[in-house]
Amino acid sequence: MKWGEINYQVINMRILLYLKANRTVIQDKITNSKYYSGMHGWIYGKLKNTDYADMYSKKGFKKFCFGNLYPIRNQKIEQDKEYKVWISSPDEMFMINLLSNINIYEKINLGEFSFDLEKIEPKPSKRIEDFFLLKSETITNVCLPVDGNLKPKAITLTKDNNKFKKQLSKNLIRKYNYFSKEDIEEDFDLWNNVKIKEIPKSEHAIKLNFTKESDNWFDVIGARYKFNLGNINEKQKKIFQLCFDLGFGERNTFGFGFVNGKQIIKGR
The missing domain is CATH 3.30.70.1890 (Alpha-Beta Plaits)
Incomplete structure (x- = not known):
C-alpha cells in the first residue's frame, strides 16, 4: 500500500x-x-x-x-x-x-x-454500522471557497443549511477519494437518510497561528453537530467510516471536527 x-x-x-x-x-x-x-x-x-x-x-x-x-x-x-x-x-x-x-x-x-x-x-475503532449517531466533539470548520487572496469564509448549518451541507459533503468525499484512490462523484447525495442538527450555542471561534515565525493569528469558526444515521447505503458507509477517524471539515490536525459515535444497543 x-x-x-x-x-x-x-x-x-x-x-x-x-x-x-x-x-x-x-x-x-x-x-x-x-x-x-x-x-x-x-x-x-x-x-x-x-x-x-x-x-x-x-x-x-x-x-x-x-x-x-x-x-x-x-x-x-x-x-x-x-x-x-x-x-x-x-x-x-x-x-x-x-x-x-x-x-x-x-x-x-x-x-x-x-x-x-x-x-x-x-x-x-468502531464500525460505522454500529452507530446510530455521530457527534462532533470539537467545532467543525467548514469554509466556502473564495477567489484570490481572500480568507476562506466559514459557514455553519444555521447560517446556510444548503451551502453547509454541500460544502461538508464535498470535504468528506474528497478525503475519501484522496486516500482510497476511488472516484466518487462530488455531487453524490451523502446526506440521504442522514439528519444533521447543530448543537445549540456551540458555535464559537478559536484563534490559531499556522506559522511559527509570524504573528499571523486568525479565527477558526465552527460549531458542533449531531448526525443521525438512518438507513444509509454502502457508499455512504465507506465515506463515513474513513472520515470518522480523519475528522469532519477542515483543519483536522488542529483537533477540529473530531467525531465520536453512539452505538446501537442490541435488543432495543
Whole structure:
C-alpha cells in the first residue's frame, strides 16, 4: 500500500491518553488556542524519524485528528486531576508509529497546560454500522471557497443549511477519494437518510497561528453537530467510516471536527 492510500476496511485504532495535570489553569480563548496548536505540534513531533516524518510538508489531506480534554468542570484544568484526550486516524501504521514514540510518564506541555502522561490505551475503532449517531466533539470548520487572496469564509448549518451541507459533503468525499484512490462523484447525495442538527450555542471561534515565525493569528469558526444515521447505503458507509477517524471539515490536525459515535444497543 502506498503512502497516501488507506484501506478503509482495516480494523483501525484510536489512542486514549490519560493525563495528570501539573497545575491549575483557567480555560479561556488563549489557553484553548494553545491547547489545539500544542497538541498539533506534539503529535507531529512524535513522527520524527518515522516513515511519516515528512507528512507535515506534503500537500493534501493529513491522517489524524484529536479531541478535547475531558472531563472539564467549571472551565478549568485542576492540578492533580486526571484528564483524557483521544487521537484518531484511519491509518493503522500511522498509529503504530505514533505509539512507538510516546513515552509513559513523559511531560506534555500545551501552552499554559502541563501534564504527566500516566497511561496510554490503544482501542479498536468502531464500525460505522454500529452507530446510530455521530457527534462532533470539537467545532467543525467548514469554509466556502473564495477567489484570490481572500480568507476562506466559514459557514455553519444555521447560517446556510444548503451551502453547509454541500460544502461538508464535498470535504468528506474528497478525503475519501484522496486516500482510497476511488472516484466518487462530488455531487453524490451523502446526506440521504442522514439528519444533521447543530448543537445549540456551540458555535464559537478559536484563534490559531499556522506559522511559527509570524504573528499571523486568525479565527477558526465552527460549531458542533449531531448526525443521525438512518438507513444509509454502502457508499455512504465507506465515506463515513474513513472520515470518522480523519475528522469532519477542515483543519483536522488542529483537533477540529473530531467525531465520536453512539452505538446501537442490541435488543432495543
